[in-house]
Amino acid sequence: MSKLSEYSKTGHKSGGDDVGTGTDELVVDIRELSKKYGKFTALDRLSLSVGKGQILGFIGPNGAGKTTTIKILVGLARPTSGTATVGGIDCVAAPRQLKRLIGYMPDTFGSYDGMRVGEYLDFFGAAFRIPRRTRAKRIDEVLELARCPKFKDLFVESLSHGMRQKVALARTMLHDPLVLILDEPANGLDPPARIEMRQLLLDLAARGKTLIVTSHILPELARICDRVAIITRGRLRAIGTLDEIARQLNPQRTMEVLLTEEGAVDRAAEVIRRHVEAGGEVTPSPTESAVRFRTAKSDDAIAGLLGELVSAGLGVIQFREVQTDLEEAFMTAARVGDAEAAADAAKAGLT
Amino acid sequence: MNPIIRRELLDLLRTRTATAAMIALAVVCSLLVLVRWPTGGVSDLNGARSLQVLRVFGYGLLAGVLFLVPAFPATSIVWEKVNGTLALLLNSPMSPWSIYIGKLGGVLGFAVVLLAVTTPAAAACHALGGMSAKGGVVLLYAVLAAATIQLTTLGLLVSSRENSSDAALRTTYALVLAVVVLPLAPYWFLQGGSGPEVDLASLVRCLSPVPAVMETLGNTGVGDRGLGTEGDVVPRYLGLSLLTSIGCALMTVSGLGRNPLDRSRPAGVMTQDRSLSGRAARRIFFLVDPQRRSGSINLLFNPVLVKELRTRRFGRSHWVLRLIALCAILSLGLSYIAVSGALAWGSQSVGGVIILLQTFLLILFVPSLASGLISAEREGGTWRLLRMTPLSAGAILRGKLLSVAWPVLLLMCGTLPGYMVMAMVEPDQFVRMQRPLVCLGVTAIFAVLASAVASSLFRSTAAATAAAYLIVVGVCLAPFLIWLGKDSPFGHPTVEAALACSPIAAALGAADFQGFDGYDLLPLNWWITGGVSIFLLFVLALRTRQLCRPE
Numbered sequence: 001m002s003k004l005s006e007y008s009k010t011g012h013k014s015g016g017d018d019v020g021t022g023t024d025e026l027v028v029d030i031r032e033l034s035k036k037y038g039k040f041t042a043l044d045r046l047s048l049s050v051g052k053g054q055i056l057g058f059i060g061p062n063g064a065g066k067t068t069t070i071k072i073l074v075g076l077a078r079p080t081s082g083t084a085t086v087g088g089i090d091c092v093a094a095p096r097q098l099k100r101l102i103g104y105m106p107d108t109f110g111s112y113d114g115m116r117v118g119e120y121l122d123f124f125g126a127a128f129r130i131p132r133r134t135r136a137k138r139i140d141e142v143l144e145l146a147r148c149p150k151f152k153d154l155f156v157e158s159l160s161h162g163m164r165q166k167v168a169l170a171r172t173m174l175h176d177p178l179v180l181i182l183d184e185p186a187n188g189l190d191p192p193a194r195i196e197m198r199q200l201l202l203d204l205a206a207r208g209k210t211l212i213v214t215s216h217i218l219p220e221l222a223r224i225c226d227r228v229a230i231i232t233r234g235r236l237r238a239i240g241t242l243d244e245i246a247r248q249l250n251p252q253r254t255m256e257v258l259l260t261e262e263g264a265v266d267r268a269a270e271v272i273r274r275h276v277e278a279g280g281e282v283t284p285s286p287t288e289s290a291v292r293f294r295t296a297k298s299d300d301a302i303a304g305l306l307g308e309l310v311s312a313g314l315g316v317i318q319f320r321e322v323q324t325d326l327e328e329a330f331m332t333a334a335r336v337g338d339a340e341a342a343a344d345a346a347k348a349g350l351t
Numbered sequence: 352m353n354p355i356i357r358r359e360l361l362d363l364l365r366t367r368t369a370t371a372a373m374i375a376l377a378v379v380c381s382l383l384v385l386v387r388w389p390t391g392g393v394s395d396l397n398g399a400r401s402l403q404v405l406r407v408f409g410y411g412l413l414a415g416v417l418f419l420v421p422a423f424p425a426t427s428i429v430w431e432k433v434n435g436t437l438a439l440l441l442n443s444p445m446s447p448w449s450i451y452i453g454k455l456g457g458v459l460g461f462a463v464v465l466l467a468v469t470t471p472a473a474a475a476c477h478a479l480g481g482m483s484a485k486g487g488v489v490l491l492y493a494v495l496a497a498a499t500i501q502l503t504t505l506g507l508l509v510s511s512r513e514n515s516s517d518a519a520l521r522t523t524y525a526l527v528l529a530v531v532v533l534p535l536a537p538y539w540f541l542q543g544g545s546g547p548e549v550d551l552a553s554l555v556r557c558l559s560p561v562p563a564v565m566e567t568l569g570n571t572g573v574g575d576r577g578l579g580t581e582g583d584v585v586p587r588y589l590g591l592s593l594l595t596s597i598g599c600a601l602m603t604v605s606g607l608g609r610n611p612l613d614r615s616r617p618a619g620v621m622t623q624d625r626s627l628s629g630r631a632a633r634r635i636f637f638l639v640d641p642q643r644r645s646g647s648i649n650l651l652f653n654p655v656l657v658k659e660l661r662t663r664r665f666g667r668s669h670w671v672l673r674l675i676a677l678c679a680i681l682s683l684g685l686s687y688i689a690v691s692g693a694l695a696w697g698s699q700s701v702g703g704v705i706i707l708l709q710t711f712l713l714i715l716f717v718p719s720l721a722s723g724l725i726s727a728e729r730e731g732g733t734w735r736l737l738r739m740t741p742l743s744a745g746a747i748l749r750g751k752l753l754s755v756a757w758p759v760l761l762l763m764c765g766t767l768p769g770y771m772v773m774a775m776v777e778p779d780q781f782v783r784m785q786r787p788l789v790c791l792g793v794t795a796i797f798a799v800l801a802s803a804v805a806s807s808l809f810r811s812t813a814a815a816t817a818a819a820y821l822i823v824v825g826v827c828l829a830p831f832l833i834w835l836g837k838d839s840p841f842g843h844p845t846v847e848a849a850l851a852c853s854p855i856a857a858a859l860g861a862a863d864f865q866g867f868d869g870y871d872l873l874p875l876n877w878w879i880t881g882g883v884s885i886f887l888l889f890v891l892a893l894r895t896r897q898l899c900r901p902e
Contacts, residue, residue: 076738077902095901099741110733112662113515119645119661126654127740132647153621153644157514171736 025052027179027210028073033082035068035234042068044234045082050179050227055201055211057225059218059326061334065234066214070181073212074104087178100128103177107184109164111156117143117167118152121174128175138174145203146170147196161188169200179210186220198224222326230330232337238329246324249332252294254322255302259289260315268314275305292322355440355453359427360460369461373468380472383408405476406568407832409491412469413564414828416462416498417531418714418820423458424506425523426516426813428607433515433731447607451600454507462499466492491567494585498560501592502527504599511606516730516812517723521663524719530595532711534558554587558595563588639668655742655750659724660757671761678765703864705770706787710855712762713795714827718819720758721802724751725898726815734898744899748892755799763791783862786873790858793880797854798823800887807894826883827855834866843869851875 028050035043043065050056060066071077072084075095084091087101112120118139125135143149148166151159159167165185172180185201186194194217201224205211215221221228222242229239238245246253259268268291269284275297276282282293295302306319363369383404431437440450473488506523513519537552556562566584622633622643633640648657661667728734737747770784802819809815833841833849834856841849847870850856857876859867 071902074739075901076735092901096741096743099739102739104739106732106735108732110731110736112658112733113518114662114667115658116645122645122647123654123658123661124736124740126648126650126657127737127742129650129741132649135647158617 026050027052027054028056028084028086028212030069030073030084031082033069033072033084034080035065035072035077036080041234043072043079046231046234046236047082048229048236048239050210050212052210053205053208054226055205055213055224057221057228057326058212058214058231059216059221059228059330060231064231066231067183068234069231070104070183070212070214074102074181075099100175101178103172103175103180105168105172105180105182105185107187109168111164113155113157115156116152117148117154117156117159120156120167121171124171125174130175138176139170142170142173145173145200147200162190162193165189165197166193169197173204177209179212180204181212183214184216185213186215186217194220218326218330228326228329230333232334233341235337235340237333237337242324242326242329245329245333249329249336250324252296254292254294254324256318256320256322257291257293257309257316258318259291260317262286262289264314265289265291267312268309268316271309271312271314272305275301275308353449353453353456355445355450356456356460359453359457363457363461364464373465376465377468377471380408380469381475384472384475402569403835405473405488405491406570407835408469408472408476409564409568410835411829411832412466412491412495413498413560414824415465416495416502417527417560418824419817420458420462420499421502421506421523421527422520422813422816422820423461424454424503425510425519426811426816427454427458428507428510428603429513429516429519430730430811430813441607447604450607451507451604455503455600458503458506459499462503463496466495466499487567490585491564494560494563494567494588497589497592498564500596501530501560501599504596504603505530508599508603508606511603515727517727518663520723520812520816521716521719524715528711528715531559531561535561554591557584557587558591560588560592637669638672641667641669653746653750653753655737655747656753656757657750659751659754663754671758674758675761675765678761679768681765703859703862706791706855706858706862706864709763709791710794710827710858713759713791713798714823714855716762717755717759717795717798718802718805718816718823721755721799722806722816722819723812724755724803725806725895726809726812727806729810729898730812738899744896745892747899748895752799752803755803759795759799763795786861787858790854790861790873790876793877793884794827794854794858797826797880797884797887800884800891801826804887804891804894807891807898827853829853830856847871852879854880 026049028048030049031047033043033046034041046065046069048056058066058069068077072079073086073091075091075098078092086098089098089101091098112123115123121139121142122135125139130138139152140149143152146166146169148163148170151163151167154163156164156167165188169182169185172182182201186197189197198220201211201213205226213221213225227240228242228245230237230245238248240248257268257272259265265284265286269282272291272293273280273282276293276295277297280293280295282291284291297305306316309316309319428437431440441447445453470492473492477488505526506519509523509526510519513522534555534557537548538556541549541552562584619642622630622640625633633642645661648654725734728737770788801822802815805819805822806812806815809818830849830853834846837843837846850860850867850870851872854876856867856870857872857880860870860872
């Protein structure tokens, strides 16, 4: 079994040092969660946890099982097996208690025509039994927090998509939930609104809220999430910080050497080829006066390579590791998922 | 072929529901003819028997057209709008006219297929022989086809203007009421007179398909009181329905051509933000100011009830007050007419007319109000939000049912002054009218529950509305088709058994309304309707609980 598969089976990773603003206190805990619709397995023994104040980016291709996981977490679906708790409350056993702990913002707004925004929020406030005296104040607070205090008197049906997203977020925060689960919150927002939304989510995490955010805008997600979980075909492929995920998915890292002269590129490439593993990928780029290579060697070995390049009289002006971005990690995870699925299918065919 | 027709009609015809509807219709129509098919060697040369069957079947088809057809066009365009597919259609090379013709063709095509399924039975009626030109099958179908086109174009017009399926349904059915019933009123009061106003009333009456169908089937018009009609109602109706259809089509297409997706709605200046004088002025002119920020929902009230009333155009307090005022004016008008000129009718006639009016209002409005209670939430994606609140299934259901019960109660109370007039005319009769009033209450409960059950069973509001009308009209009015064939072909026990199932017939029977006074329908009907209502409530509670549960 591959390292990745092993990881996906246990799934848990301590919140500890990989969490930016969060703490070790677990708020969301999912263990061996499976969901089957007839013969189709939507979720396959998914396990993950999120600590207090953390922002977890939950990503995966369409149909990967993200919405199913969210539905189970918010009490809208029952798992076939496994457990999920939020704030210690079992999502299956106590769904009504759970609803007070979770604020869920689905990808569709859910508009009631003929209502003003203030009335719309007042209805949800009343549904959550927020006392009248504090409700009006709370509505003003969440509208302020969602950066849309002037929307209060507007009719819900006349709001633009971006405005609706803000109102939906205000609705989600209305009952002051412990966990916010946001499905594509930045979808349809213009750049300024997206920056605002990003800042808002960071503010909420700083206030101790736990956030689970799904998005297909991966660079956006990479900027706010403490940890990322990648799910494909119902299985957790990786979870952790971006660096951890990159290492889990691909043990090799990409290094870049920037040289003073274009003519030194080929010589530098020769030196590097001697050092990297057999079949290691070395890509000279004369136009950029740079050489990129991939290696699984240790930091000491790489430091030795730098010394050799300098001893060879090559003018090295930069020697650095190229950071893997979330998109690359996601694509690698998707490929691993596809390969596993193909292998499973072949195995099933043979039996 | 227009791609919209292909999508809407062919896809619909491929469904099992459509096949089942066609088979059921064909079987019912065939059975009707079989009942009257001569078994002996004697032939009915004057055509009375075939006309009896044709009447049962003609009024049944008219009820189907009036109650079922509008549900489909009413939700056709608005559904595309809500789901965002109208933008795609308008962005395609298709012109607004092509889109409109596609939509119209889709709905009309299905209606035509359903009408066509009934034609063999109609032809068999004709084959029974002796049918006069007045009772001609072709003419009946021509009138029904014109009514279908008229109501479809009206529904599409409303659908292009509204922003939600349930609002479109309510408006469409209110307009159907306006088109079918209101044109009859002026003629009803002015008939027998002469002058331009009578001619105008006679023309206006022809906007409704009811007199045309009645003339085709050899009956006199509604409330003709023995006076003969000119006999030109059918051509007038065909002409007027064509004109109104063209008018509706032009308005719809021009609306589609502008920008139907522009949902901007100005918020206006809130009263609290106005100057002191502005606030004072509005205080004088508005008893309940619509521009005033609403207060927070009191936790003693069910929030779903308040939400339903706030989202319903006529649910807000200022509209409720306007509706009450309108009802009061109408009741006073009715009282004036009853006291001044119609005392000769007798209190039984007055009572019967009031019951019929209330019945019609109930049958028309209750399904349109209640059939979107759950289906509209599921269709619009808000059901998930409701499920995410700590509200229990019971609380949601209570709020929803009360939100329908409240306007229905107001509607019923709006006609109470008529009973007061009756009490003045003949105090003894007032005591006797208590039983019909109980029957109407039972009808209202049954109609609300049946429509709510339909709403919980279907995801599409249009399908739920059609099903709700089918159930309510089927139970309340279908026994009247048997009653139309009283004495022949149906005997007294058969008619009595059929009428015992209809709470409306029971109400008319209790009021000793002419034609219903010979039947003993109570308390059997209360037991039947009450039992069915309890069963429906049970199904509704179960279904709501099921829908609120995790998947």
